[in-house]
Amino acid sequence: MIIKGDSSEYHLITKHIGKLKIDRATLTCEIGLREGLGSKIIMDAIREHKPPLYKHVAIDPYNNLNYQHYDKSKSYTADYTEEMKQKTVSYLYQNYQEFDFYHMTDEYYFETMKEGHQFAVNGNCMIYGLYKVVHLDGPHTTHAVLDELKFFIPRMDAEGLMIIDDYKHLKMGIVDMLLKTYNFSVAEEGDNKIIYKKEI
Numbered sequence: 001m002i003i004k005g006d007s008s009e010y011h012l013i014t015k016h017i018g019k020l021k022i023d024r025a026t027l028t029c030e031i032g033l034r035e036g037l038g039s040k041i042i043m044d045a046i047r048e049h050k051p052p053l054y055k056h057v058a059i060d061p062y063n064n065l066n067y068q069h070y071d072k073s074k075s076y077t078a079d080y081t082e083e084m085k086q087k088t089v090s091y092l093y094q095n096y097q098e099f100d101f102y103h104m105t106d107e108y109y110f111e112t113m114k115e116g117h118q119f120a121v122n123g124n125c126m127i128y129g130l131y132k133v134v135h136l137d138g139p140h141t142t143h144a145v146l147d148e149l150k151f152f153i154p155r156m157d158a159e160g161l162m163i164i165d166d167y168k169h170l171k172m173g174i175v176d177m178l179l180k181t182y183n184f185s186v187a188e189e190g191d192n193k194i195i196y197k198k199e200i
Contacts, residue, residue, distance in 0.1 A: 032138035
């Protein structure tokens with residue numbers, strides 16, 4: 001199976017993850033799995049660091065939901081089918097033991113997973129909830145992205161990366177102000193993706 005993506009500039013994700021220092025438990029996340037390329041790119045790049053413990057979380061409700069995708073668009077249904085989910089999730093589970101899929105909306109994930117994720121350490125469970133890399137590639141409305149940032153900003157690890165897809169469709173003034181208020185700075189600004197890095 002060929003894992004596909006519906007965006008661009010995935011090389012920027014690889015580039016900036018490659019610059020990170022990763023030597024302990026690591027948690028990464030993508031909102032909007034769709035055909036899986038974003039999550040595959042993140043996991044491949046993190047693997048290069050060989051972290052002792054690693055979990056990647058992908059969140060996507062699929063089911064052809066009708067919702068507003070962009071600020072200037074009305075609600076519509078995209079082709080996020082059950083068949084797509086089955087093929088993508090099955091492939092990623094078979095090839096990436098660190099992969100964990102949450103079949104839900106981002107709002108429901110925020111309600112249910114705010115305490116963190118379980119890692120097995122020497123036969124015991126550890127709860128860990130600091131994200132090293134987050135890729136926001138779900139709803140591309142300013143309201144949705146701000147809600148996502150409100151969840152992830154206080155849960156970002158030191159020098160963590162916040163990657164926003166299709167950022168030029170957003171009201172970036174308020175998005176940029178929020179991130180910079182919490183010590184994030186722009187690491188790279190592409191044509192389609194913008195990457196922020198937490199300074200401390």
